[in-house]
Amino acid sequence: MANKRVISLHSVAKQYGNETVVRDLSLSVQAGECVVLVGHNGAGKTTLMKLMLGLTRPTSGKVEVLAGNPALRTAVAQRKALGYLPESVAFYEAMTGREVLTFYARLKSVANTQTEKLLQLVGLGAAAQRRVATYSKGMRQRLGLAQALLGEPRLLFLDEPTTGLDPSLRQDFYQLIDAMHQKGVTSLISSHALNEVEARASRFVIMKAGTMVACGSLDELYAQAALPAQVRISVTPGQTTRVAERLGTAVNIAELNHQSLSLWCSNGEKMPLIRRISELGEVVCDIQITPPRLDEVYKYFMRGDSAS
Amino acid sequence: MRLLWVLALKELRDGLRNRWIAATILLLGALALVLSMLGSAPIGSVRASALDISVISLASLSVYLIPLIALMLSFDTLVGEFERGTMLLLLTYPVTRGQVILGKFMGHVMIILVAILAGYGGALLIMIAVNGGSTExxxxxxxxxxxxxxxxxIFIALGYLVSVLVKERATAAGSAIGLWLVFVVLYDLLLFGALMLDQGQMLGQQLFAMLMLVSPTDTYRILNLSVFEGVSQAAGIAGVASGAGMSSYLLISVMLLWLIVxxxxxxxxxxxxxL
Structure with missing residues (x-):
């Protein structure tokens, strides 16, 4: 295909019985992107992944992954190019870590040398001889990542990949993902934790009760949410009221005390405000501008009332 | 085909790992030996070899044991993987669902094959040796x-059917036991009960034979007890099958149907x- 579109969803909906889990969702993902699905539990993130993996079929709409319907028999061969790490991954408990990985490697026609390399890569080299039943949550998650990376997939689906991992393991985990991205792998990651994935995502898809409430890069989301930045001005002690008066009634003052005042300021008003502040002269000692935090943006979309 | 082997070998390894195969071989082998030792007593006036006699006792035993072993191997295989969550991952690999079923089936049949070969085959060799090399x-x-x-x-396939239809492992286990009871005990009991009550009034031999064909275990019994003359005479059952015009082809076809459906x-x- 000329355009390197890897995933495209056209007004996809999925119902289980009477319950609508995904409604009218359209999304397209280009090769090399890292798209992060964010939303509460039950927002439909896992179902969306299952739809893209061909594990379930949409009630209506069209799903295309690597230029084919993933639920068709013809898509079976192209699963070699996919890697999937399910949420709370389960393995055959009686098998050792190495046996599990070798089993999956054979299904993907991957050489044993790669299996060993992956075991080392995720740090399970020493535990490879132990039965999976004895593994901790973190070790299972690492084995899960190892199987997802088998056969150097072009497209990765990671469903809450870092739950149960301690902070240092998380770091390792994201380093691995970053390394995959350098190679041009496309990935779809679902997560609760926005801050953690912030730096990696090329795009966020925010989901709420089966609907996509927002989609875009970090900057686009900030712009969409139009949340005000906080500007904090330190002034010569006792001058705060005068400064507030001189800034005019248009500004939205949040807090005022003896020697500082902080105010809310939308993106468009920011530069004019700063110019006005600088015109105040010596009275102003310092300015601090704090842009809205990512979780505030997230909260904004989760509330869903665009009026605020 | 290669993928089928990968799936089948996994099931076979599981069988070896949890000592399933070892236990079944021991059970089948020991019972075959014991029965053949006990069975060698009545030889003499009847024109039957020691092996013929042991076929009768082993076939009667296998009718109970083999379905039980097969169901225990198979009832969990799909519902268990759904419940534990391993099926989710497996189906994102480049295998079709048909291959998953067939691969598992091959693996489970291999387990039964190994058990039968080692258990009954081993007993056969010992019997031949004991009887001074007579292979009659x-x-x-x-x-x-x-x-x-x-x-x-057949019972592996029936176990799979249970496994794919129910929602929980416990239900699958219960249904498997139910299947076993019906096919191995209850159906025959009903059939013989009807025969006794009927006293040959309405149920003709023909109909009786047809009713026996409904159950795969009865078909298996008739097949083993009627095809070879030595066995059927010793078992005293010769009339049933031949009287109803049942050829061994028909019997085997019925069994194959019970497998394929x-x-x-x-x-x-x-x-x-x-999923």
Whole structure:
């Protein structure tokens, strides 16, 4: 295909019985992107992944992954190019870590040398001889990542990949993902934790009760949410009221005390405000501008009332 | 084909790992030996070899044991993987759902094959050695081994059907026991009860034979007890099959049907299943 579109969803909906889990969702993902699905539990993130993996079929709409319907028999061969790490991954408990990985490697026609390399890569080299039943949550998650990376997939689906991992393991985990991205792998990651994935995502898809409430890069989301930045001005002690008066009634003052005042300021008003502040002269000692935090943006979309 | 082997070998390894195969071989082998020792007493006036006699006792035993072993191997295989969550991952690999069923089936049949070969085959060699190298009646014994394998395969397929239809492992276990009771105990009990009450009034021999064909275990029994003359005379059952005009081809076809129908139904249901 000329355009390197890897995933495209056209007004996809999925119902289980009477319950609508995904409604009218359209999304397209280009090769090399890292798209992060964010939303509460039950927002439909896992179902969306299952739809893209061909594990379930949409009630209506069209799903295309690597230029084919993933639920068709013809898509079976192209699963070699996919890697999937399910949420709370389960393995055959009686098998050792190495046996599990070798089993999956054979299904993907991957050489044993790669299996060993992956075991080392995720740090399970020493535990490879132990039965999976004895593994901790973190070790299972690492084995899960190892199987997802088998056969150097072009497209990765990671469903809450870092739950149960301690902070240092998380770091390792994201380093691995970053390394995959350098190679041009496309990935779809679902997560609760926005801050953690912030730096990696090329795009966020925010989901709420089966609907996509927002989609875009970090900057686009900030712009969409139009949340005000906080500007904090330190002034010569006792001058705060005068400064507030001189800034005019248009500004939205949040807090005022003896020697500082902080105010809310939308993106468009920011530069004019700063110019006005600088015109105040010596009275102003310092300015601090704090842009809205990512979780505030997230909260904004989760509330869903665009009026605020 | 290669993928089928990968899936089948995994099931076989599981069988070896949890000592399933070892236990079944021991059980089948020990029982075959004990029965053949006990069975060698009545030889004499009856024109039957030691192997013929052991075919009768082993076939009667296999009718109970082989379905039980096969169901215990198979009832968990799909519902268990759904419940534990391993099926989710497996189906994102480049295998079709049909291959998953067939691969597992091959693996489970291999487990039964190994058990039958080692258990009954081992006993056969010992019996031949004990009887001073006499191999008379080996054909009947071989048929018994092969049809036991087929019986095992049938109940593996029935176990899969249970496994794909129910929602929970516990339900699957219960249903498997139910299946076993129906096919191995209750159906025969009903049939014989009806026969006793009827006193040959309405149920003709023909109808009785047809009713026996409904159950795969009865078909297996008739096959083993009627095909070879030595066995059927010793068993005193010769009339049933030949009187109803049942050829061994018919009997084997019925058994194959009992294999193919549940297996394809399982594959079809599995095909539609959404995860």
């Amino acid at each position: 009646g080996w054909q009947a014994y071989l048929l018994m081994m092969l049809s036991s394998l087929l019986l095992g395969a 549940p297996l394809t139904t399982t594959a079809l249901v599995f095909q539609r299943r959404e």
